[in-house]
Amino acid sequence: MRRHLQRVTVEFEYPVYFTRDVFAAANPCFREAVTAREANRRHRVFAVVDRNVAVASPWLPGAIRAYADHHADALALVAEPLLLEGGESAKDDAAIGTRLHTRWNELGMDRQSVIAIVGGGALLDLVGYAAAVLHRGLRVVRAPTSVLAQADSGVGVKCGVNSFGKKNFLGAFAPPFAVLNDARFLETLSSRDVIAGMAEAVKVALIRDAEFFTWLEQHAADLRAGKGDAVQPLIERCAALHLRHIATSGDPFELGSARPLDFGHWAAHKLESMTRHRLRHGEAVAIGLAIDTVYAELSGLCDAVTAARVQTLLARLGFRLWDDALAATTDGRRVVLDGLAEFREHLGGELTITLLRGVGEAIEVHEIDVPRVEHAIERLRGAR
Ligand SMILES: NC(=O)c1ccc[n+]([C@@H]2O[C@H](COP(=O)([O-])OP(=O)(O)OC[C@H]3O[C@@H](n4cnc5c(N)ncnc54)[C@H](O)[C@@H]3O)[C@@H](O)[C@H]2O)c1
Ligand SMILES: [Zn+2]
Numbered sequence: 001m002r003r004h005l006q007r008v009t010v011e012f013e014y015p016v017y018f019t020r021d022v023f024a025a026a027n028p029c030f031r032e033a034v035t036a037r038e039a040n041r042r043h044r045v046f047a048v049v050d051r052n053v054a055v056a057s058p059w060l061p062g063a064i065r066a067y068a069d070h071h072a073d074a075l076a077l078v079a080e081p082l083l084l085e086g087g088e089s090a091k092d093d094a095a096i097g098t099r100l101h102t103r104w105n106e107l108g109m110d111r112q113s114v115i116a117i118v119g120g121g122a123l124l125d126l127v128g129y130a131a132a133v134l135h136r137g138l139r140v141v142r143a144p145t146s147v148l149a150q151a152d153s154g155v156g157v158k159c160g161v162n163s164f165g166k167k168n169f170l171g172a173f174a175p176p177f178a179v180l181n182d183a184r185f186l187e188t189l190s191s192r193d194v195i196a197g198m199a200e201a202v203k204v205a206l207i208r209d210a211e212f213f214t215w216l217e218q219h220a221a222d223l224r225a226g227k228g229d230a231v232q233p234l235i236e237r238c239a240a241l242h243l244r245h246i247a248t249s250g251d252p253f254e255l256g257s258a259r260p261l262d263f264g265h266w267a268a269h270k271l272e273s274m275t276r277h278r279l280r281h282g283e284a285v286a287i288g289l290a291i292d293t294v295y296a297e298l299s300g301l302c303d304a305v306t307a308a309r310v311q312t313l314l315a316r317l318g319f320r321l322w323d324d325a326l327a328a329t330t331d332g333r334r335v336v337l338d339g340l341a342e343f344r345e346h347l348g349g350e351l352t353i354t355l356l357r358g359v360g361e362a363i364e365v366h367e368i369d370v371p372r373v374e375h376a377i378e379r380l381r382g383a384r
Helices: 029-034 051-056 060-070 088-092 094-106 121-136 147-151 183-188 191-208 210-218 220-224 228-248 265-274 281-298 304-317 335-347 370-381
Strands: 016-019 043-050 075-077 082-084 114-119 139-144 158-163 166-173 178-182 353-358 361-365
Touching: 016 029, 016 228, 029 139, 029 178, 043 051, 043 060, 043 094, 043 121, 051 060, 051 082, 051 183, 060 075, 060 114, 082 121, 088 121, 088 158, 094 121, 094 158, 114 121, 121 139, 121 147, 121 158, 121 166, 139 147, 147 191, 147 228, 166 265, 178 183, 183 228, 191 210, 191 228, 191 281, 191 304, 191 353, 191 361, 210 220, 210 228, 210 304, 220 228, 220 304, 265 281, 265 335, 281 304, 281 353, 281 370, 304 353, 335 370
Parallel strands: 016 178, 043 075, 043 082, 043 114, 114 139, 139 178
Antiparallel strands: 158 166, 353 361
């Protein structure tokens, strides 16, 4: 037998900007991001814009065109910005990816071409995945436009689409070329989506940062009202915690079974598909966090005060912790519980669920007691 152990180390690096008016001609961020590797070359750029963002800011496609014209020595916009439907249902439609590939083939996009994506987390996932597989990966510059995408999904290394009724069943690990978080976009985001995005901040505070959790409690009223001087620090801290996890956890591409950033997500993903996306991702995550926190309390892992603090904060931020989908059954089985099996299947190895010992203190468990989860869920019925 001859055995050669191949070892390859790949380093990824990408800037995350916090800025305003990213497509104002005088704003250097986009140009700087695109030209970071080859300063003396003209870079081909194809822009995709979330239609809802473009409806709310009709000047945006023109501003992207004007930006490219102003920086024509560095940027070549290969087509007018493409408007695509945003929102979760776009991630269900496999035909959109094929349409993008057809267009990018016609335009001769290559591995050094840039796909600029301006939109919510769903559009970033959808277009990011299409870009990740073309030529095995085009450069993607993300301009996330929602609280959730600026604070969490847009700064991370994953993308994916839904298939066979399962969330993110197809996807890739594909670090972005750059991320541009523009505070101005948030001004047109619905209050519902401002609130929904904050679930991920509660999540990461609970597993990583007790001080941040206290800060969220102190600013809950301003956050719920969408006040920029509260929402902006939430985004920056939440993004920093996610970035730190990716950089230092030792498992950025999730090869092992532990998935702390998926705290509360086994139920959330199932609720999203069960409700056919009536619930936003963040809304489902809030319910998932509540279930797993009550479950931790019932398991004697965390005390009742901690569990009550979590539910109170989520409610004060504007989340509803009960949805009738939680009661749905088929053949006497509570459907949401299938989320556990689906999560286990996704992980591949052992079921690994993150729970809380206290605020800022996570613990992993490998077994879930089904009657106790049912009990936890029923406790939330009262929280309607
Ligand atoms: N890839 C990852 O690591 C990761 C992590 C967390 C979540 N996600 C995914 O992110 C998605 C949720 O993202 P989301 O909360 O941004 O939802 P979303 O993308 O569905 O956006 C919500 C709605 O707001 C609209 N919108 C977005 N920005 C707007 C703006 N500035 N003005 C007006 N309308 C705007 C969208 O078109 C959509 O209708 C889910 O699909 C979730 O699975 C991915
Ligand atoms: Zn999430």
